[in-house]
Amino acid sequence: MTAEVIIFFVFAAIAVVFALVVVLHRNPVVGALSLVASFFALAVMYVLLEAPFLAALQVIVYAGAIMVLFLFVIMLLNLQHVAEPPTRPIQQFLGYTSCAAFGIGLVYFIIKYAIVGRPAAQFPSTARDVGIRMFEAYVFPFEMVSILLLAAIVGSLLLSGRTGQGKAREVSR
Amino acid sequence: MPILSTFLWLPIAGAIVLAFFPKAAIGAIKGFGLFVSLATFVVSLGVLRGWDDGQAGFQFVESLEWIPQWGIRYGLGVDGISLWLVLLTTFLTPIIFLSAWNSIHKHPKEYVISFLVMETAMIGAFLATDLLLFYIFFELMLLPMYLVIGVWGGANRIYAAVKFFLFTIAGSLLMLLGIIYLVFQNYHQAGAPTFEVTQLYGTELTATAQLLLFFAFTLAFAIKVPLFPLHTWLPDAHVEAPTGGSIILAGVMLKMGTYGFLRFVLPFFPEQSMRWANLMIALSVIGIVYGALVAWVQPDMKKLVAYSSVSHLGFCVLGIFAMTQTAIEGSILQMVSHGLSTGALFLLVGVVYERRHTRLLADYGGIARTMPVFTVFFVIAVLSSVGLPGLNGFIGEFLILAGSFQTHPVASVIAASGVILAAIYLLWLVQKVFFGPITNEENRSIPDIAWNEVAAMIPLVVFMVWIGVHPNTFLKKMEPSVKHLMTTINGPDASGEIRVADRGLTRNQQPATSNSPEAK
Amino acid sequence: MIPTHWFLILSAILFTIGVMGVLTRKNGITIFMSIELMVNAVNLTFLAYARQFGQTHGLIFVFFIMAIAAAEAAVGLAIFISLYHHRDTIDVDEANLMHW
């Protein structure tokens, strides 16, 4: 029962709990914030996995950038007050049950079949190692990510722009 | 210049040229269509000139690489079995254009084009010596026919067109799978992929495979013929189709089925064919009687003629599955004669429909007085279809019946009763339409048959008489091929004699030395 | 040293929770957040295995997934905004012009 184990369980619990909050709480703002918390917990896990660099990245990119983006949008559309109407019970029921089944099955298989035994001796996960690998074999995808992001930017500019007579042309079947 | 390809592609070429004609120039369009089809006919007659009577196999063979990967070739050839059907096709098309000279007012250009395309497809199906090529033409002819029925058809045309298309396509797609499987098996045995019909003969197959393939092919052709339980698309298609459509449908397209039986089913699956011959014969005999009876109670002329086709095609199938040389020759001849006589009947029904816009027997009566010439032609057509000796119908039916009597006496006798029934329903038609006092005032002033219709009828009549009076012209050319077919079915051992003949009913070759079963 | 499959189990649980969110929530943004949750669970799995094998490129995979997630986030949120422009709501159940 070392410190590591305790940390693991604590933060695992945090991650799971906040994840549940995200899924169950009616208010998107709360959801977003708890998602941030859950991501923090994950960052800790990364540290436990000997990938401090990635942990830092997790905090910065996810908790820092992406979730802020979420919050920003929520505020922009000021959804913080809208209470979500309850969904159809069938959907709910099927959703929960199937998820339960899926989760249980998955966990079972992992316990049963996922490899066990000592992890590899050393895990080159420093920024240096990453950089070297990144610019050797993965240079091409790395460059292509830029296209991905560019496309994303162009797209979000395009889509989020006001459409003027958008509602005017509203037609429903 | 390879003659087969020439007159195979001539119509399509004509159609393409026609596509650039101005919409308005109706006369030019019709004239050009007629010209092209006539040219096709003339060229196709060249086959007779170079014909080698003695040869059993394909003649004028053309074979080019087409899809080498699969061993598919552009293979054309004509033998005694397909010769007359090809000529029938090229012969009927101009007649259609003639007969429809004034009756097509809606989109005449498209009309002519679709018929030209159809002609190529039909000729191709008869000429193809490559299984896939055959299949392509076999299906290609559906599209124009679908359009012809659907665009220029009668009130209920859509239903008829779709029914026609779905029935046929359902059969032929399953056949496609059969083709694939057959070729694949042959590929395994021969080592090289090929779709050449003649090379596919004698592919060894497991019993079950044979069974399934036999039924895949048979279904496709049986629907096309149409054989008894699958015939219901035919009356609708015929009734709704425009005159030309009906003529082609009855005259040529139905023959695709019987031709398919002869060219593919029998030689591909001889054992199965023998095994199921009784079933097929039973169905065809039922078809003969059933079609005739139903025709008898039809209130609609075209329906009546359509059902009569069911009956007559039954004869062809009977002849084919009786599997004696006589019967098969007879059924080939019967295909041609049926094309002529039923084609003529549809043409004439079309003529009178166009003048009175009704096909109900009840609306007519006594028009022999108002359109005498028309009546003469109609009666001639009826007689040839009834099978009056001296006209075409008789020879085919006689050969079929006499030939099948050798192997299936009972069936042939029942089928022979179809001859009586034919007289019943067709004379009934004649009496109701032409004789008796004129009851309906509109019938007092029907213009008699017009020049173009006469021009269309006369060649038909000429050939009816020709076949009736001197059928040897036609039989002699098909004889070697049919003999060869018989050997393909029975194996070389029993060349003249029929394998199914061990039922005690063998015909002795020399009349002088009579040997009846008892004598043996 | 914590055994790898503990992380795997955790990530499985997180993934499932994410799926549950997608299936049971109406608020588009919440749904999207659940998807992000799923993606992070995947990241955890990748990393756990990478550590197990001592390979760097498992790690790099995670980088790329992060980039992908970012891009998706940008586009997705844009779409939600535009949805809001059209309908004054981001309740995805409202988006039912097209059906059957």
Add this chain to the structure above:
Amino acid sequence: MLNTLWLIPILPFIGFLLNGLFGKRAGKGFVTAVAILGSLAAAVAGTIAVYEYQHTYHHGERHLNVVYEWFNSGGAPGGAGGIGADIAFQLDPLSIVMLLVVTWIGFLIHLYSVGYMHHEEGYWRYFAYLNLFLSAMLILILGSSYLFMFVGWEGVGLCSYLLIGFYYDTNHAPAAGKKAFIVNRIGDFGFLVAMFLMFAYMGSVDFAKVQQVAMGGGISAAVITGICLLLFLGATGKSAQIPLYVWLPDAMAGPTPVSALIHAATMVTAGVYMIARSNVLYRLSPTAMMVVAIIGGLTALFAATIGLRQFDIKKVLAYSTVSQLGFMMIGVGVGAFSAGVFHLVTHAFFKACLFLGSGSVIHAMSGEQDVRNMGGLKSKIPITYWTFLIATIAIAGFPPLSGFFSKDEILASAWSTPYFPGVGKLIYILGTIAAFCTSFYMYRLVYLTFYGKFRGTHEQEHHLHESPPTMTIPLIVLAVLSVFGGLLGLPHVIGHNFLAEWLHPIIPEIPGLHEIHIDSSVEWLVMGLSTLIALAGWFLAMRLYKERGNASDVAFEQRSPALARAIENKWYVDELYAAIIVRPLAALSRFFWKGVDALIDGLAAMLGYVVRGFGEIMRFFQTGNVRNYALMFFVGVLVFIAFFV
């Protein structure tokens, strides 16, 4: 001529073509010329051919003139033994007899028609048909094989169809024509199947070959009987025997000369000719012969009884024809083929004469056919009367007119047939009764028509007139023939039977079969008896009708109405057929159409509906709600995991 035998049928055919194509425009003169020439040419050519035959062949040989191979299939190379036949004509004693009778009577009736049909608008059509008939009939009798004969066989059927339906704008005439054709078709069906059997067991349908094979033995009696009976079915159709006689009375709807030519003299006798032609086969199968004889006897009697009470002058003659055909059938049935043919010839003479006479009467009565409205015409149309009377005496069987000898030979042969002696006697009795009826109804007809006082309307009476010479000359000729025709075949007790000898070669000896021998006592007995019978019939008729006209018919009707009506309505046979055959068949057909076809369509349509319905169901999963899609996706994943793990 012999090697151009085919000219004989072609000549009238040319006439048909000319009249058929140009007759309408060319006008009556042209039509008449062509038609008459056509028939005359055939007659002359035929006679020449016969003359040449006499001088080229020993009597009885068969002259064969093969024109070309019609069709032949499935045989050995060269066509030997295949299924098919030649276009070939033959000349032998039997066909010579038929040839002469047909052509010359045909010619006479053409002549007669010129006068009789003069006012018809369809003049050209009529003669075209008539010529066509002539050529078809000639093919029938000159054809050298059953198959080629069948061409003529159906051809004459067609012509009778066309001629019966000559007055096409009436209702009954075309119907009668249709009936004739269809009933004949039923017979032809038998003929066809018989030919199939021949091909199957004898390998040919050529008369000579068939005979040869049959006499060669080795073919089971069953097969031969089958062939014979099927052929006889054909004969019952053509020659109007029970059960297929029903068309002949209706056939009277055609013009009278047609009735004379086709339905009395020539076509209807084709069956008799054909059986005589196949005498070898028949003699090999006594069963078949017995059937033929019995049917013949029954028909003779049955038709005669109907003839007793008909009021349409032509109907009476029609039933008498049926009855006489029955006699011929008896003849060929009991094995006296020459006798059958003999009666065929004489009957051709007097029955043609009678029909033409009736035609002349109808002509005079301006269309009236009902004997109840006639009477007392004796003085008005003397020639017609006398010829009619002579023919009546002939048919009634008074010695020494032709009918007496022929009928008498038949009866005698029936009495002393070696094939089935007992039945033979029975048939003799039937025949005798029939003979009595014949004599009775014929005289009844004469008396009703020519004696008593006129019962028609006034303008009819006013129009009464004797027919033009084109009509009377044939009458006279035929009357003369029916007087002296009997000399052809005098019974051996009196004189010499030319016809029997003439025909002898076509009835070859078959080892183990002894021919009919009529000993003179029987001969005398039969002759005497039938004379008495004829007298009795005449006497009775005279007593009933000479003075009292049709009063006695009326009286009879009052006495036993049911019987009277039954006879008047031909024993309700037509009604019977309609009830047990026609209507059920129609009902069945309707069921097939409305029931079975609809069922098949329904099944096909149902497939379509099933697919469609499935589609409709599936499309409701397409709710348009993205979260349902997500759920579907996820459930799908789960299901697959559950399945495949």
Add this chain to the structure above:
Amino acid sequence: MNLHPLLGDNYLLAIMPELVLCGGGMLLILFDAFAPRLKGALGPLALIIFLGAAWSENLYKEAAHFFGGTYEISPITRLFDLTFLLAGMLAILFARDYLDREGIEGGEFYALISWGTVGMMMMAKGLDLLIVILGLEILSVCIFILVGYHRRLSVSNEASLKYFLMGAFATGFILYGAALFYGATQSTNVGMMAHWFAQNQATPLLTVAFVLMMSGFGFKLALAPFHPWAPDVYQGAPTPVAGWLSVAPKAATLIALVRLFDAMEPMLPKVNWMNMVAALAVLSMIVGNAVAIVQRDLKRMLAYSGIAHVGYMTIAMLTVRDDSVAAVSVYAITYALMNIGAFGVVSLLIKNQNDPQTLDDIAGLGFRRKFYGFALALCMFSLSGLPPTAGFISKFYIFKTAVESGHTTVAVIGILTSIVSVYYYLRVVYYLYMKEPAEGHVVAAEGGVFAVGALMIAMVGILWIGIYPGPLFNAAGYAARVLLQQ
């Protein structure tokens, strides 16, 4: 020039098409930004760029690996690249007139299509799950945007929303599957995975991984039961985009799957994974055709028919042989021609794009606008697999392959369902030629030279492949053999 041994020799030439497209996309955006007045020139420019990319395919012909064996250039990739480019060009040609008419012409549109094409190329060439998934994502992002490109339309927006949510969801599954595969095989490189598969046994966990991944790809392919997004998205998307979307991504996904299946080849006999694929195929064929029958909206109908067609293609993949790969690639090209052609004609119908384009809108079109009518009819014939069109030949190829691989049952089902399909394709022809438009409901169809050109390309292609497919078969067969050798 060679910066690093791992990059491989003249790798720049090898990836020139991608570079051209990327650069071209940016160029288009800039052009639009700086010369807003010359919007009309955008289409042609994009076309030139695509042609340039197609030309640059010839710069590097040998089959080789790059970037440390993560990127493959070979005949098959070239074939598929050309397919993508063809699809893109057709889409652009139709879009040119469409956008012009709808007044939403813009550089982004063409740029996104080019970038999406890049994504597809990566999927086709990537030997590393990383690259495949990255390509998939680039493609997906572009599609999200393109679907929602017609911003005025709420249907367009809704479609993009639906596709986005579902797409992201599915991506999650693909990623998780990839992760699990990685966990088992210790690599994301297809080659190494193949190596592992050859030596080890499958575990249920691996099966789960396969199911997850396959479901994700199944979603991209719109295979039932992962299909429901497709009809909505196609209906809502701008019609040319729908056409492009219904073809190109599926082709890319299929080739990626081919690689995977090829890698798993040694494992497959031991596991029942292919049954899942077969099940997907059968379900798609049945559901697609059955539901298409009851559709009146042309685009939805085409969507369902597309579901069925992917089902057909999947049949051929049940056993990865050179023949089956060739069949798939031939079918992909054919399908691109006929389906984009069909969508293209629909895109010419002038009506409020918020409303569905139903069958009634094309009533009598065949005689009103002969060319468009005939083109649509030809596409329909080809889709229903009637000779002498390409549809027939390629369907024949598929079934031939299936039968030869012993999947006769599936083939039979395929045949039966395609009988059903004939019905609704012919119904289009029926509306084209045999039905008069209802009173006052005559929908005009208008297209400029671009659309006509595109239709010409499609028709000529359809007939050419249908009548003389030999060369194409040669190329495809060769490519497939090369692919499967290494």
